[in-house]
Amino acid sequence: MPEGHKIHRLANELNQKFKGTRVDAESPQGRFSQSAALINNSVLVGAQAWGKHLTIEFEKDLFVHIHLGLYGRCKFWQTPGLQPKETVRLRLRNLESIFDLTGPNCCELFDDKERQELYARLGPDPIHPSANYETVWKKIKNSKVPIGKILLEQNKISGVGNIYRAEALFAMEINPNRPAKELKKVEFERLWDWLVTYMRLGVSRNRITTNFDSAKETMIYGKAECPQCQRQVVKWNLGGRKMYACFDCQK
DNA sequence: AGCTCATGGCGAG
DNA sequence: TCGCCCTGAGCTG
Numbered sequence: 001m002p003e004g005h006k007i008h009r010l011a012n013e014l015n016q017k018f019k020g021t022r023v024d025a026e027s028p029q030g031r032f033s034q035s036a037a038l039i040n041n042s043v044l045v046g047a048q049a050w051g052k053h054l055t056i057e058f059e060k061d062l063f064v065h066i067h068l069g070l071y072g073r074c075k076f077w078q079t080p081g082l083q084p085k086e087t088v089r090l091r092l093r094n095l096e097s098i099f100d101l102t103g104p105n106c107c108e109l110f111d112d113k114e115r116q117e118l119y120a121r122l123g124p125d126p127i128h129p130s131a132n133y134e135t136v137w138k139k140i141k142n143s144k145v146p147i148g149k150i151l152l153e154q155n156k157i158s159g160v161g162n163i164y165r166a167e168a169l170f171a172m173e174i175n176p177n178r179p180a181k182e183l184k185k186v187e188f189e190r191l192w193d194w195l196v197t198y199m200r201l202g203v204s205r206n207r208i209t210t211n212f213d214s215a216k217e218t219m220i221y222g223k224a225e226c227p228q229c230q231r232q233v234v235k236w237n238l239g240g241r242k243m244y245a246c247f248d249c250q251k
Numbered sequence: 252a253g254c255t256c257a258t259g260g261c262g263a264g
Numbered sequence: 265t266c267g268c269c270c271t272g273a274g275c276t277g
Binding site: 068087089102103106 | 265266269270271272
Binding site for chain 2: 002003005006052067068069070071072105106152154161162163164208221240241242
């Protein structure tokens with residue numbers, strides 16, 4: 001479900017609805033019950049997004065670390081709402097709102113040190129105002145790894161998923177198989193700037209939009225033919241995920 | 252009802 | 265590189 005933009009959106013919504021309020025926490029599905037009991041009836045200090053990782057801070061330096069993975073979903077309801085589905089891993093509730101989390105890859109309780117360790121292993125997030133492409137460039141400029149693979153490595157750049165990588169490389173006319181070190185610095189800078197622009201747009205629209213003329217809102221991801229030259233889009237596995245590219249337009 | 256696929260990521264080998 | 269974990273939607277029959 002989510003690439004980084006969704007997580008930022010989620011953090012924003014959690015802050016709007018829960019920040020500074022006392023919340024109930026429970027785990028109908030059961031696997032987070034012990035931890036939920038520890039944060040139950042405490043004040044939610046704030047939610048933070050870094051790439052695809054969400055942390056929700058509670059008083060006493062307790063952090064719920066959530067990674068949605070491929071299947072995780074979050075839903076908001078108005079209190080009192082319905083009984084949670086039995087797959088709900090975590091439900092938070094205050095006087096006005098309910099937050100339900102299902103199917104996360106990861107939902108665990110961190111202390112501040114563990115949260116710092118998490119952040120330390122993540123690369124810059126293009127959505128974050130202070131993120132800088134120079135840090136990334138230093139890490140990859142000598143790498144033989146294909147740029148299409150690098151874009152999914154969260155320790156290099158945080159928050160890019162399978163759609164943004166396909167769309168970014170198509171927009172920049174870069175062949176995903178090109179080793180990172182063959183990119184010129186200025187090319188990578190353009191690629192980074194594209195990610196900053198479109199991932200932030202994704203936050204405000206709450207969806208990935210790179211093509212305003214198509215119902216699918218993508219240029220190449222999920223497409224059968226190239227929107228520029230109409231030739232067949234090539235699909236293959238790159239970095240464990242399905243890549244889409246046009247080898248005529250992406251050299 | 253059952254199968255397939257999905258915007259992730261991890262650990263084993 | 266593969267299998268596995270988490271869940272749900274959309275198809276097929």
